Amino acid sequence: MVLKRFGVSVPEELLEEFDRLVESRSYVGRSEAIRDAMRAYISQSQWEAGDQTLMASLNIVYTHRPRLMESLIKAQHHSQADVISTVHVHVSQSHCLEVITLTGTKDSITELVNKISGISGIEYVKLFAFTLPDDAEIVHSHTH
Ligand code: NI
Numbered sequence: 001m002v003l004k005r006f007g008v009s010v011p012e013e014l015l016e017e018f019d020r021l022v023e024s025r026s027y028v029g030r031s032e033a034i035r036d037a038m039r040a041y042i043s044q045s046q047w048e049a050g051d052q053t054l055m056a057s058l059n060i061v062y063t064h065r066p067r068l069m070e071s072l073i074k075a076q077h078h079s080q081a082d083v084i085s086t087v088h089v090h091v092s093q094s095h096c097l098e099v100i101t102l103t104g105t106k107d108s109i110t111e112l113v114n115k116i117s118g119i120s121g122i123e124y125v126k127l128f129a130f131t132l133p134d135d136a137e138i139v140h141s142h143t144h
Pocket residue numbers: 064088089090091095096097
């Protein structure tokens with residue numbers, strides 16, 4: 001990865017506010033925070049454009065009910081988005097956490113999210129969607 005430098009002019013107050021955030025979030029420096037912000041901005045724009053295949057994780061919390069489980073599985077089977085995996089955690093006697101990883105278009109992911117949100121007994125739904133940079137190499141394994 002080639003790093004490039006560029007100069008940006010911003011209002012002083014904006015920079016001060018940004019630097020306070022950089023500090024409070026324990027970033028190594030301003031550059032890393034700006035890179036993160038740029039990735040988030042690009043990802044958000046691609047999400048809004050809706051023409052790309054995205055990856056997403058959908059976190060849901062719900063109370064355990066037989067009908068709910070059935071509806072949840074049905075929604076995933078009928079979805080236009082591809083469900084890659086689901087992780088189910090028994091949080092308490094009454095509550096479960098499920099993390100569903102997906103790929104699909106914005107519309108297909110949104111449709112599934114809406115369907116799941118509407119199931120009675122679902123208490124929290126939080127989606128995290130992102131796109132990889134164009135030059136990212138898709139491989140089935142990598143070393144950390
Ligand atoms: Ni459970």
